[in-house]
Amino acid sequence: MKALVTGANGLIGANLLRSLIRKGHQALGLVRATSDVSYISDLPAPLSIGDVTDIESLARAMSGCDVVFHTAVHFSYWGHDNAAMQATAVDGTRNVIRAAQEAGVRRVVITSSSVTLGAGLKPIVRNEGDVADPDDAGQPGYVGAKIAQEIAAADFAGKAGVEVVFALPTMSVGAYGSALGPSNGVITSYLADPLKLSWAGGCNIVAVQDVADGHLLLAERGAAGGRYILGSENLTWLAIHTMIAQLAGVEPPRHMASALTCQIIAAAEEVRALVTGRAPLATRTQAAMVGRYYWYDHGAAAALGYRPQSARDALAGALAWLSAGPHVSRETRINMRLDRKVHAARAARHAAERTLEREAV
DSSP states (O other), X not given: OEEEEETTTSHHHHXXXXXXXXTTOEEEEEEOTTOOOTTTTTSSSOEEEOOTTOHHHHHHHHTTOSEEEEOOSOOOSSSSOHHHHHIIIIIHHHHHHHHHHHHTOSEEEEEOOGGGGOOBSSOOOBOTTOOOOHHHHHSSSXXXXXXHHXXXXXXXXXXXXXXXXXXXXXXXXXXXXXXXXXXXXXXXXXXXXXXXXXXXXXXXXXXXXXXXXXXXXXXXXXXXXXXEEEOOEEEEHHHHHHHHHHHHXXXXXXXXXXXHHHXXXXXXXXXXXXXXXXXXXXXXXXXXXXXXXXXXXXXXXXXXXXXXXXXXXXXHHHHHHHTTSTTSOXXXXXXXXXXXXXXXXXXXXXXXXXXXXXXXX
């Protein structure tokens, strides 16, 4: 299989390139001219310069491809204009489908999100048959953009005669993203929090490597027009923060923050971000999610052969990456005592990278 990955320098995109290479496929990446390609430039995967706003650059990059993995949408709750986010999600996806039609690509796997299925105040597990609340669908920002993307892509693909499959990842953590992102930010925010707070609600944690492998599975076995959750375990935030503490060797949660407290802290973080120019550890949009359960069932993908690792293993792999990187301060790092599972995850990742390097020679 010859496959193009748009947004190849992003967290999911960079892992998709690696999954394709490991499984013996011909991988190509599409990145913008200004993209940070530090974590993919040494891979045996040619990179094309282009943009989802430029159909010609898309069609050139797709030439001869069997499948396109479209991951190039902002996953952020800060620093992106809503109109630009909507345009990238909706117009950019239409452009990808149109270019695929012109290039004769048989299938496009679109990275959507499990948030398009909604969330609730009760710990109820959702599946692909659920829908987001009307208020979620109409809100500005990431959630609204992903919902609009799915609707527009399904409609346009039908008219263009292009097969599309939707991947709906949950909170994906792990290595190789060119930016921190909200998912890995869950980990670094807890490590940096001097109060060691947790809060009500929960989410589904999954290793980004498994999400990448799941995308390949959908390209090969997913039903045209199908939507598939790519997740792992449903946990409360208290369980997640406790697990992070255990793996990082830091203090476990001391207090449960109320929704109001989270809003106040997030507002203060946004002010700090405006003053310093550095991204906030939390935003008011994220604080508004406190108390809700983002719990999902990946049974449909499992029926195709999807087998994700545990949330603990996913967090260990992410900590192995983050603890040695720029997103954890020196002051935080010196107080950490990493669990042996984290060290094992780091050794396994280094071994996998050495294998890829040999493929490049």
